[in-house]
Amino acid sequence: MTRSLRVVLAEDHYLVREGTRRALDRTDGIEVVAAVSTAVELEPVVDRELPDVVVTDIRMPPSHHTEGLDAARRIRARHPGIGVVVLSQYAAAPYAMDLLRDGTEGRAYLLKEKVGSPGELAAAVRAVAAGGSWIDPDVVAAMVAQTTMRANSPLRSLTDRELQVVEQMAQGRTNAAIADRLGLSTSSIEKYSTSLFAKLGLRDEPHVHRRVAAVLTLLHEQGQAEPLSEDGPT
Numbered sequence: 001m002t003r004s005l006r007v008v009l010a011e012d013h014y015l016v017r018e019g020t021r022r023a024l025d026r027t028d029g030i031e032v033v034a035a036v037s038t039a040v041e042l043e044p045v046v047d048r049e050l051p052d053v054v055v056t057d058i059r060m061p062p063s064h065h066t067e068g069l070d071a072a073r074r075i076r077a078r079h080p081g082i083g084v085v086v087l088s089q090y091a092a093a094p095y096a097m098d099l100l101r102d103g104t105e106g107r108a109y110l111l112k113e114k115v116g117s118p119g120e121l122a123a124a125v126r127a128v129a130a131g132g133s134w135i136d137p138d139v140v141a142a143m144v145a146q147t148t149m150r151a152n153s154p155l156r157s158l159t160d161r162e163l164q165v166v167e168q169m170a171q172g173r174t175n176a177a178i179a180d181r182l183g184l185s186t187s188s189i190e191k192y193s194t195s196l197f198a199k200l201g202l203r204d205e206p207h208v209h210r211r212v213a214a215v216l217t218l219l220h221e222q223g224q225a226e227p228l229s230e231d232g233p234t
């Protein structure tokens with residue numbers, strides 16, 4: 001019997017916290033082992049429980065700024081095997097980039113409105129538990145819409161289909177999953193990927209993951225990230 005994924009939840013609003021906890025607990029294969037209301041409580045609970053995944057709001061007491069996001073980054077630094085799902089009210093590139101600036105593995109950025117859709121929240125939890133990544137489709141769509149309007153954006157050189165592929169990459173999907181999502185063959189996705197990597201100037205270097213680099217290019221066009229060097233994100 002496969003054990004359930006153990007989750008620690010942090011959310012300062014009681015009703016949202018309880019709603020999220022119940023939604024996750026009712027999902028097969030997921031168990032909430034602790035729920036706290038502040039980022040200060042979150043880190044010691046994580047250190048004690050060592051869950052598979054942390055789900056946290058960005059803005060939490062005392063200043064309601066980025067306490068949850070900052071705690072998530074510290075947790076990943078101390079416990080690289082713990083996935084983090086950051087919940088936000090905002091489809092904003094700066095918050096997403098802050099979460100992903102040290103890498104995309106085991107990280108997810110999901111809009112809080114999706115908490116009402118347990119399936120998507122559960123999918124994000126499972127993705128980060130497996131070491132993958134997940135960016136809310138609405139966040140990706142907003143970034144693509146804004147960046148492709150800029151005259152000097154490298155994304156303007158991509159075809160509509162290539163843009164769709166990079167959007168799916170940003171959501172952490174494999175080539176097979178992207179193919180299924182777009183109704184294409186895996187070989188077609190591989191060809192689109194090769195083409196968009198070339199257009200974005202992303203070489204097949206041993207120290208650069210081109211899928212991650214393509215997503216970071218998307219974020220960089222928002223003016224919130226440094227471009228990827230051959231040694232990885234700066």
